[in-house]
Amino acid sequence: DAMSKQERLREAIISRAGDVHVRPVSISVPTRALAARELLVALARLTDDQLWLPANCRIEDEEGVDAGGVTADLITTLFVQLRAEAVSHAGDAPDSVGGAAKGARGG
Secondary structure (H helix, E strand, O other): OHHHHHHHHHHHHHHHHOOOOOOOOOOOOOOOOOOHHHHHHHHHHHHOOOOOOOOOOOOEOOOOOEHHHOOHHHHHHHHHHHHHHHHHOHHHOOOOHHHHHHHHHOO
């Protein structure tokens, strides 16, 4: 069902991204569905240092369905969940993470 698909996608995001550091800000995504790489680039730009994922990270469900078929509403829901979890553990993330991630991304 829809909830299990959300959960699978959320786990896929976490497992492929490794550590996801999110600051307590709003996360917005384009209203149209994006291919996985486009989605990650767009999220990185929209949130600057608040959210960083590697450019080669793939978001897919357990059947290998690419994120291009996922609606923006679902993506928003997933990242709101990730944000809430990250905020609850914000004390564990050093302040330098954002700057280092931006440098690794090429600014």
